[in-house]
Amino acid sequence: MKILLVAASAALLGLASVGAASAYDGTNCRAPGNCWEPKPGYPDQVAGSKYDPQHDPMELNKQSESISGMEARNAQRVAHFKKTGEFVYDVKKIPAE
Incomplete structure (x- = not known):
């Protein structure tokens, strides 16, 4: 009986924490995934x-x-590679034409 009571209370505690975590995250979302909002005092127009x-x-x-x-x-x-067939990485080592 005591084990059943402990298991039930653990299950209720788990459900309560899931509900609290998904309730409110502190933002006002215009659409799902679009939750950016400026800090107070941030201007609407950044230019200037x-x-x-x-x-x-x-x-x-x-x-x-x-x-x-x-x-x-x-x-x-x-x-240089097309002309000679040899690849030279250092451009300074390529002979002048």
Whole structure:
């Protein structure tokens, strides 16, 4: 009888914790999975506010410059490989034409 009472109370405790965990998570969801909400005081429009990152165009351009340099080096490697059949990784070691 005592074992049955312990098992029943454990089952009730388990069911109560499942119900409490799925009841409210502190957000107001517009749709299932769409639960983002701004903190109080966060502006509706970020542009022009103190949260606007204002990225420097020169900093943003660094990656595109490095990618174009990489593509130029790869083009030299491929051209040398097509001409000689030998792949040379270091572009400086490719003989000038």
